[in-house]
Amino acid sequence: xxxxxxxxxxxxxxxxxxxxxxxxxxxxxxxxxxxxxxxxxxxxxxxxxxxxxxxxxxxxxxxxxxxxxxxxxxxxxxxxxxxxxxxxxxxxxxxxxxxxxxxxxxxxxxxxxxxxxxxxxxxxxxxxxxxxxxxxxxxxxxxxxxxxxxxxxxxxxxxxxxxxxxxxxxxxxxxxxxxxxxxxxxxxxxxxxxxxxxxxxxxxxxxxxxxxxxxxxxxxxxxxxxxxxxxxxxxxxxxxxxxxxxxxxxxxxxxxxxxxxxxxxxxxxxxxxxxxxxxxxxxxxxxxxxxxxxxxxxxxxxxxxxxxxxxxxxxxxx
Numbered sequence: 001x002x003x004x005x006x007x008x009x010x011x012x013x014x015x016x017x018x019x020x021x022x023x024x025x026x027x028x029x030x031x032x033x034x035x036x037x038x039x040x041x042x043x044x045x046x047x048x049x050x051x052x053x054x055x056x057x058x059x060x061x062x063x064x065x066x067x068x069x070x071x072x073x074x075x076x077x078x079x080x081x082x083x084x085x086x087x088x089x090x091x092x093x094x095x096x097x098x099x100x101x102x103x104x105x106x107x108x109x110x111x112x113x114x115x116x117x118x119x120x121x122x123x124x125x126x127x128x129x130x131x132x133x134x135x136x137x138x139x140x141x142x143x144x145x146x147x148x149x150x151x152x153x154x155x156x157x158x159x160x161x162x163x164x165x166x167x168x169x170x171x172x173x174x175x176x177x178x179x180x181x182x183x184x185x186x187x188x189x190x191x192x193x194x195x196x197x198x199x200x201x202x203x204x205x206x207x208x209x210x211x212x213x214x215x216x217x218x219x220x221x222x223x224x225x226x227x228x229x230x231x232x233x234x235x236x237x238x239x240x241x242x243x244x245x246x247x248x249x250x251x252x253x254x255x256x257x258x259x260x261x262x263x264x265x266x267x268x269x270x271x272x273x274x275x276x277x278x279x280x281x282x283x284x285x286x287x288x289x290x291x292x293x294x295x296x297x298x299x300x301x302x303x304x305x306x307x308x309x310x311x312x313x314x315x316x317x318x
Contacts, residue, residue, distance in 0.1 A: 067195040071138055074108055079136030081110055082191050082203040084117040085129040087286040092116040092204050101234050102305040108135050110288045116204040122266040123213040124181045129173050129260040133290055137168040141194045149187035150180035171290045173260045175220050184208040214266030216315055220249030224262055225314035233305035257287035265312035272314035282311035
C-alpha cells in the first residue's frame with residue numbers, strides 16, 4: 001500500500017546530484033572571476049597604450065619640437081617675410097612708415113614690418129603672385145595658410161601649403177587664385193615654421209572686384225605677349241619699355257620676378273588676336289632685389305627695386 005508521501009520515483013532521479021560548479025553559488029563566483037580578468041586586461045591595455053603614446057610623443061618632439069627659437073629670428077623678428085607682388089602694399093597695422101629710399105636700407109629685411117595689400121581682381125579664377133623671402137641664413141620649412149575669403153593656393157588646391165627647405169637668403173614665389181566672384185572681402189596669409197606654430201608672419205589682403213571682368217586669367221605656365229615698362233622704384237627713372245613673349249610664372253629667360261609679374265593678367269575671349277581690338281588688362285608690380293637683379297654680381301641694378309607695368313596684348317595659353 002502506497003502512501004501519498006512516498007514517491008514512486010527513485011531518489012537519485014528525483015534528487016540528482018548537481019555537478020560541482022553549476023550550483024547557485026558557482027555562477028556568481030565565475031562572474032566575479034571573469035570581471036576581475038576583464039579589469040586586468042583593460043589595465044594592462046591602458047598601460048601598454050600609454051607607454052606607446054609616450055614614446056610616440058617623444059618621437060614627435062625629437063623630430064619637430066626641438067627647435068631653437070633664436071635660430072629662426074633675425075634682429076628680434078622671424079626671419080621670413082611675405083608680400084604680394086602688386087605695388088599696392090603698406091604697413092599691416094600702421095606701425096611703420098614706408099622707406100623713403102628702398103634700395104638704401106641697411107636692414108637685412110626688405111620691409112620694416114608686416115604688409116597689408118590690395119588686390120583688384122577681374123572675376124572668379126583670377127590669380128596673383130605671393131613672394132616668401134627667407135632673410136636669414138638657415139634653411140626654412142614653412143607652413144602657409146589662407147584665412148578668410150574664397151582664395152586657394154594653386155599648387156595644392158587648398159588653403160594650406162607646405163614649403164620645404166627654403167634656402168637662406170633666398171625667395172620663392174607661389175600662385176594664389178580666387179574661386180568665387182567676390183565683390184569685396186579680405187583674407188590673410190599666415191606663414192609659420194613647421195616646428196613652431198607660434199612663429200607667425202602675416203600678410204593681410206583686401207580683395208575687390210574690378211570694373212570690367214575678363215574671361216581668361218593668366219596662370220603659371222601660360223604663354224603671353226606683353227607690353228612692359230620698368231622704372232627704378234626709388235628715382236622714378238624709366239629704365240626700359242618694349243614688347244616681349246613671356247611664360248607666366250617661372251620663366252628662366254628673365255629675372256625671377258618678371259615671369260611672376262605676368263600672373264593675373266586678364267583678357268577677353270578674343271585673346272588679343274583680333275587686329276584693332278584691345279581687351280587685355282594691365283597691372284603694376286614691385287620687385288625687391290632678391291627677385292630682380294640681386295643675384296647678379298656687378299649688375300648696375302643689383303641693389304635696385306624695380307616697378308613693372310605689364311599689359312597683356314596676346315594670350316596663347318598653355
